[in-house]
Amino acid sequence: xxxxxxxxxxxxxxxxxxxxxxxxxxxxxxxxxxxxxxxxxxxxxxxxxxxxxxxxxxxxxxxxxxxxxxxxxxxxxxxxxxxxxxxxxxxxxxxxxxxxxxxxxxxxxxxxxxxxxxxxxxxxxxxxxxxxxxxxxxxxxxxxxxxxxxxxxxxxxxxxxxxxxxxxxxxxxxxxxxxxxxxxxxxxxxxxxxxxxxxxxxxxxxxxxxxxxxxxxxxxxxxxxxxxxxxxxxxxxxxxxxxxxxxxxxxxxxxxxxxxxxxxxxxxxxxxxxxxxxxxxxxxxxx
Numbered sequence: 476x477x478x479x480x481x482x483x484x485x486x487x488x489x490x491x492x493x494x495x496x497x498x499x500x501x502x503x504x505x506x507x508x509x510x511x512x513x514x515x516x517x518x519x520x521x522x523x524x525x526x527x528x529x530x531x532x533x534x535x536x537x538x539x540x541x542x543x544x545x546x547x548x549x550x551x552x553x554x555x556x557x558x559x560x561x562x563x564x565x566x567x568x569x570x571x572x573x574x575x576x577x578x579x580x581x582x583x584x585x586x587x588x589x590x591x592x593x594x595x596x597x598x599x600x601x602x603x604x605x606x607x608x609x610x611x612x613x614x615x616x617x618x619x620x621x622x623x624x625x626x627x628x629x630x631x632x633x634x635x636x637x638x639x640x641x642x643x644x645x646x647x648x649x650x651x652x653x654x655x656x657x658x659x660x661x662x663x664x665x666x667x668x669x670x671x672x673x674x675x676x677x678x679x680x681x682x683x684x685x686x687x688x689x690x691x692x693x694x695x696x697x698x699x700x701x702x703x704x705x706x707x708x709x710x711x712x713x714x715x716x717x718x719x720x721x722x723x724x725x726x727x728x729x730x731x732x733x734x735x736x737x738x739x740x741x742x743x744x745x746x747x748x749x750x751x752x753x754x755x756x757x758x759x760x761x762x
Contacts (some may be wrong), residue, residue, distance in 0.1 A: 495524050495525055495526065495527045496522065496523070496524055496525075497522075497523055497524075497525060497532040497534070498521075498522055498523075499518055499519060499520045499521055499523060499534055500520055500534075501520050502520075502536060502537060502538045503520065503534050503535065503536055503537055504517060504518065504519065504534070504535055504537040504567065504570045505518040505523070505532055505533060505534045505535070505570070506518060506532075506533055506535075506570050506571060506574055507525050507530050507531070507532050507533075508530065508531045508532075508533065509526075509529060509530050510529060513571050513574060513575065514530065516569075516570050516571035517569075517570055517571070518532075533574065533579055535567055535570055535573070535579065536567075537566060537567050537570075538566065539564055539565070539566050539636065540564070540565065540566065540581075541562050541563070541564050542562065542563045542564075542565065542585045542588065543562045544561060544562070544563070544585070544589045544592070544593070545589075546558045546559060546560040546642075546644070547559055547561075547593045547596070547597075549596070549597055549600040549601065550600075550601060551600065551601070551603060551604055551605045551608060552601060552602055552603055552604050553604050553605060555605050556645070557600070557605065557608065557643055557644070557645060558643070558644045558645070559596065559600065559640060559642075559643055559644075560640070560641045560642040560643075560644070561592070561596070561638055561639060561640050561641055562638070562639050562641055563588065563592055563635050563637075563638050564635070564636045564637045564638070564639070565588075565628075565633050565634055565635040565636055566633070566634055566636065567632060567633055568628075568629075568632055568633055568634035569629075569632035570632060571632065572629070572630065572631065572632030573631060573632030573633060574632070575632075576630060576631045576632060577631065577632075584631055584633060587631055588628060588631060588633065588635075591624055591627045591628060592624055592635070592638060595620040595623055595624050595627075596616070596620060596638075598620070599616045599619055599620055600616070603616075608643060609643055613640045616640070617637065617638045617639075617640075620638075621635065621637075621638070624638075
């Protein structure tokens, strides 16, 4: 009978011990609730005790975590619509405030943190042009707003370490894309017109240089041809002179034959001369 009483007592003691012990691992933080109210907070790693049935331990991850948010649409200083996709890197800074504000739910914390970050970024993006936003220093945009974001995030027991702008897009349902494409086409047309004008200028220079060289070459060739013709005529005259000196009669006869050949070369030539004209002296039969 006594043995039967000991077993339930031992079981109750074991259950009490198991219910009064909890473990907090590295990178975690815990708080203890006493009948639903926060009793102790910021409990670090190790083995800890609590009152069974009355107190409850809640353990949370205190390491850095990345919270992704849905893309938000903003207007630049030029009134151009852009869609900004970003991610926040943060941690639980005060576990007591975190539990009171969110009930220990990270999804609730992200939902409440999102408008704080988005509204803060809106002020910075609205003051910048699209070019400054895309090609500028994105870390500078975040640095100017991070202090204000953390001031508002204190009520959630959280601290934002950094915000990374993942992507900046132009919404497909806005006129910005068409404007960007129009500007890109205009820039390409301007570049093409400049290159075309430079090419035409180079072509004119090349053609002018070629025409000048052609003129020089033709002039030099004509000069050389005239020189050669002059030398040939002089040589022919010299040869004719030598031939005339050796046999004047034969030379006169040869010259007359050449004259006849040239005069009647086409076969249709008609020459009207007097009968005793010296041009026909070798065609008469009186010799």
